[in-house]
Amino acid sequence: MSREKLVVIGNGMAPGRMLEELFEKAPGLYDVTIFNAEPRVNYDRIMLSPVLSGEKAYEDIIIHGDDWYRDHGVTLHRGARVSGIDRVAKTVTAENGITVSYDRLVIATGSLPFIIPVPGHQLPGVLAYRDLDDVEKMLDIAKNKGKAIVIGAGLLGLEAAYGLKRQGMDVTVVHLMPTIMERQLDPAAAYLLEKALTERGINIITKADTKAILGTTRVEGVELKDGRILDGDMVVMAVGIRPASALAKEAGVAVNRGIVVDDGMMTSDPSIYALGECAEHRGTCYGLVAPLYESARVLADRLCGGSGEYGGSVVNTKLKVTGINLFSAGDFAEGDDREEIVLRDATAGVYKRLVLKNDRIIGAVLYGETADGPWYFDLMKRSVPVTEMRDTLIFGQSYQGGTTLDPRAAVAALPAEAEICGCNGVCKGKIVDTISAKGLTTLDDVRAHTKASASCGSCTGLVEQLMSITLGDAFNPHAVKPMCGCTDLGHSDVRRLIMAKQLKTIPAVMQELEWKTSCGCAKCRPALNYYLVCDWPDEYADDYQSRFINERVHANIQKDGTYSVVPRMWGGMTSSSELRAIADVVDKFEIPAVKVTGGQRIDMLGIRKEDLPAVWADLGKAGFVSGQAYAKGLRTVKTCVGTDWCRFGTQDSTGLGIRIEKFMWGSWTPAKLKMGVSGCPRNCAEATCKDIGVICVDSGFEIHFAGAAGLDIKGTEVLGLVKTEDEALEYIVALTQMYREQGHYLERIYKWAKRTGLDEIRRQIMTDTEKRQGYYERFVLSQKVAQVDPWSERVSGKDKHEFKPMSELKLEAAE
């Protein structure tokens, strides 16, 4: 029997979660097709603000990578906006002409930003803040710094303002109401927040009604109704959203404000469901992720025959602005039937307000000190009478029952059903049980298995405390992640911040990223030096004192303190004159050992450091340059003899190998980079266990990557097939540059590829022409500086001090 067809319109977080639940409950039940108007996979929209502020990158906020769609057999049509639903034929048609039939249809079209129709609202430079495209447009304008005006001081507007400020823009927020975030905050908390934001350099104007957006060819400013004129190079409208329900309405599905659904998320058509911000349930349209995930769970249950019901949600809010702690939940308007408990500490900047009705918490606003937010929220959702603890309620959970002030006590005291992760609806019991059952020890594992703290991340602290309570001392929240003991930041964070903050020297990185040591250590300094060499090739001065000795003296240190020297033999080809020169050098310097390496060249071992420049001088006269056998950089390109000699060869593999090596030598990479080119699939150059390999075939060149033949053994993955040698070179160079820009120091290409996702790499190199060319051009630029033979430099006197003792004392030994 063929499977039922499930079609989903929209690829946001709600349908993503719904499918996850569905695949877990009933894998393979449906043949699933998704239409996504955006040209990308499902990513975490809550985290757009950290992307805007530069604290995270797009890659960090992907929820479902390409692998996920493939593994679950989901057909994803990217960049395909659905233009019509035919309910009689049961088909969906996209603007690009694709028509797919469905047995069941889920409409998850989300919401549209509300753009105030004032004069000038269509000018270029007027932006909404809904998706990654908006963020990219903002970042593009923010490159020139300048002035930004944000209309609307709600959650999104303030996060946008903070992000743009972090990008160096001069930001003004205009807000119609007398206080900011009035839907989530009472005036007192709003005042504290406004003050904190103003201290961060964000200008806030309340009671400001926009009259017009000014400008002729693009935005130049905003005019307010009171006559004030504000200059601006960008206007972000963040005044609200409305459900995207037009598609459903045209198809004749019942629509009010949103698409009307029942408690089973079903629309007026029993084959059609609506989910997410486009849906209206019991008169409410939700815009926060927690209720949408709750309803996603119900829909997944319904789709596999269950009878789950969604009863609506109580929501809470946190603002994601670094350094500002703000929590708000429920209803906090004043009223005759309500009482309130307020705590203020002006010096510490703390404000807490609880609103009670019938002895139960119905609303909470916390500013400055939000650790008890989840506890209040739990009491509120479970409608627990608070009579007995009323006197100490405002001081928080740790004051109940005389428990100590251990910060973990509050979390330890939470009941198993208390919700920890609001975004994903994960309760304490599930986290604790999963940690024990699966033996989880890292935060990433807990995120992967339970989803707790995997969306906005604001409950990360709580999850870490639960891990600490469950695992005891075995849990180290910082295990593995930091680069080294000098910082709490991981490699990815450091690399991103180097770019975001334009840090161009090691002291600048250490200062700005708050290094804990005065001059780093042997782990972080070489890593930072590489990142800066890679990111600012024409500006950064390589710091040799931060390089490992091999890269400092351009030879390989051996166990007895002598060195080995390996000259380049391009593509493994050599000649009688080269061999003669090597023989002469070996004799002249009495080099004790000569060995043929696995990379098709010759290694001379046991050379005294003082002799190195003279050895290089002789080798240089014979035309040799450094083989960089010591470098975290391009090592060898191993080749077979190809069409020159071999009766099976399909292409000139030797020629291509030499061409690649001559083009790429001298480049520094996160870890060593070894390549191979085989002239036919018999693969005599063993290209399929290299970092990057090429297998020549009749129709062209199959590019491989991510192999390993060291501590780990792993065959390569195929990047793709190209037709010409020129293309092969371009694609390989682009791949290398992508790895150079993203790899962690000492991370071989196969580990980087695993972390990044093979499909994402294939997409950027094989199909995204613009990206590929960008990588290629940046590599070429970097080579202008990098491609200098270090041996000939040292023969001409560079770093002389490295090779000579400072002095030799003529002493008489005392014995």
Add this chain to the structure above:
Amino acid sequence: MNTHMKSWFDVGSISDIPRRGARCVKTGTMTVAVFRTADDKVFALEDKCPHRNGPLSQGIVHDGCVTCPLHNWVISLETGRAQGADEGATLSFPVRLEGIASSCR
């Protein structure tokens, strides 16, 4: 080792040593590594890691320590002692800066 030298020896100028680096001084019986830190302090150790005799002069200098290039032991420049969980010490020598010349005994 019982090489008790009685006097100070001039081994060179501080400017001969790169900041966060080292130079060697050969005495005929041993090699001494003379280190210069980021804040221009100068230390002298026998150029031999207590672990497997790695040449400490070739290591990366950070704060008051050097990391041996062979197996990453971290040695205190002041005391010559291995840091962290490792145990062992290398010989250290007093150093005196006179004007711009550095001496070691």
